[in-house]
Amino acid sequence: MDAIMPTYGRYDLAFERGEGAYVFTADGDRYLDCGAGIAVNALGHGHPALVSALQEQAGKLWHTSNLYQVPGQQKLADRLTALTFADTVFFTNSGAEACECAIKTARKYMSATGQPERYRLITVEGAFHGRTLATIAAGGQEKHLAGFGPKVDGFDQVPVDDLEAIKNAITDETAGVMIEPIQGEGGIRPFKPDYLRGLRKLCDDNGLLLIFDEVQTGVGRTGTLFAYEQTGIAPDIMAVAKGIGGGFPMGACLATQDAAQGMTAGSHGSTFGGNPLAMAVGNAVLDVVTAPGFLTQVKETARTLRQQLGAVIDSHPTVYKGLRGEGLMIGIECAALNADVVAALLDEKVLAVGAGENVVRLLPPLTIGEAEVSEAIAALDRAATTLESKSE
Numbered sequence: 001m002d003a004i005m006p007t008y009g010r011y012d013l014a015f016e017r018g019e020g021a022y023v024f025t026a027d028g029d030r031y032l033d034c035g036a037g038i039a040v041n042a043l044g045h046g047h048p049a050l051v052s053a054l055q056e057q058a059g060k061l062w063h064t065s066n067l068y069q070v071p072g073q074q075k076l077a078d079r080l081t082a083l084t085f086a087d088t089v090f091f092t093n094s095g096a097e098a099c100e101c102a103i104k105t106a107r108k109y110m111s112a113t114g115q116p117e118r119y120r121l122i123t124v125e126g127a128f129h130g131r132t133l134a135t136i137a138a139g140g141q142e143k144h145l146a147g148f149g150p151k152v153d154g155f156d157q158v159p160v161d162d163l164e165a166i167k168n169a170i171t172d173e174t175a176g177v178m179i180e181p182i183q184g185e186g187g188i189r190p191f192k193p194d195y196l197r198g199l200r201k202l203c204d205d206n207g208l209l210l211i212f213d214e215v216q217t218g219v220g221r222t223g224t225l226f227a228y229e230q231t232g233i234a235p236d237i238m239a240v241a242k243g244i245g246g247g248f249p250m251g252a253c254l255a256t257q258d259a260a261q262g263m264t265a266g267s268h269g270s271t272f273g274g275n276p277l278a279m280a281v282g283n284a285v286l287d288v289v290t291a292p293g294f295l296t297q298v299k300e301t302a303r304t305l306r307q308q309l310g311a312v313i314d315s316h317p318t319v320y321k322g323l324r325g326e327g328l329m330i331g332i333e334c335a336a337l338n339a340d341v342v343a344a345l346l347d348e349k350v351l352a353v354g355a356g357e358n359v360v361r362l363l364p365p366l367t368i369g370e371a372e373v374s375e376a377i378a379a380l381d382r383a384a385t386t387l388e389s390k391s392e
């Protein structure tokens with residue numbers, strides 16, 4: 001057996017270094033990175049501000065533990081709460097842990113407000129919330145649950161875009177609803193415009209908590225700092241990770257003061273969560289993403305990319321079918337097999353990522369410019385032509 005536990009089917013391809021939107025193999029082959037490590041390298045590779053933040057912190061202090069004050073953590077929490085609906089933040093090392101903290105926060109709220117029997121969360125089909133035992137139960141996908149014993153109790157799954165189904169799933173044991181504002185792994189699936197607002201109202205009317213999983217949609221990916229800003233409503237609890245560390249492993253669970261009232265000293269913890277290295281990088285990422293004009297530029301780039309994508313998709317109807325998503329969280333619906341499209345793009349030296357519903361995801365660094373957009377479009381065009389000639 002391979003020394004690396006073979007839980008991934010990997011491409012036979014390794015990278016040695018990165019620069020901006022490009023990664024390079026040891027042989028010097030250059031690839032345009034339109035996957036960004038699955039929406040992680042939000043500022044591309046080797047961003048000077050991130051490199052120097054990490055180097056500077058590495059020379060000072062790596063880790064002390066949450067037994068002590070961590071100034072970088074205080075700073076990042078103050079900034080995130082000022083920028084969002086939230087009043088308080090718990091830092092984690094990953095998206096699954098951020099979701100896990102969100103789930104625990106919701107359950108603890110109910111227990112702290114005298115309703116300990118309310119511990120169940122409603123989730124939707126096609127969801128992805130991570131790979132821990134609780135988050136695979138939340139995601140409810142058989143392919144992730146199979147063989148791992150009894151599913152963690154406390155999650156009820158309903159079809160997407162169906163408020164009536166949510167309403168019918170609410171019982172005396174329901175604590176809240178957990179949902180991605182746009183499903184990522186599920187295939188860049190946005191919801192009907194009124195669905196999330198309807199969810200907010202349902203939660204309010206029934207004393208339930210609304211949890212948004214913005215692990216993939218967050219930190220500028222959809223053109224606003226967080227996707228919920230475009231919905232006209234806000235959640236009570238939000239999980240964030242991926243882009244927030246720009247490639248350094250970190251995540252966060254944000255909540256309102258009310259929703260977090262059960263999370264008192266000793267209720268939750270993490271050895272590494274919020275350590276000085278992660279916080280130095282997290283603060284540097286936020287500096288860039290919140291700088292004047294940055295998100296406007298993301299929206300503009302997204303508009304240009306989408307326009308040109310529309311034309312490529314139309315001219316290859318046997319390979320591409322349609323376009324979904326928001327900002328630089330882009331899903332190309334495929335007529336061909338999405339894995340074949342990803343492989344054909346790889347031959348054109350462009351990295352893209354598959355997703356559910358036969359979609360190919362483009363999640364480029366938020367910093368890409370016109371040159372990279374044109375290069376991606378040309379590669380999509382050539383990849384389609386190759387696939388067309390193969391199927392003739």
Ligand SMILES: *Cc1c(COP(=O)(O)O)cnc(C)c1O
Nearest residue numbers: 094095096128129130184215216
């Ligand atoms: C990636 C992802 C997760 C899990 O994050 P990990 O860092 O892999 O644990 C959870 N939710 C969503 C929406 C994601 O895209």
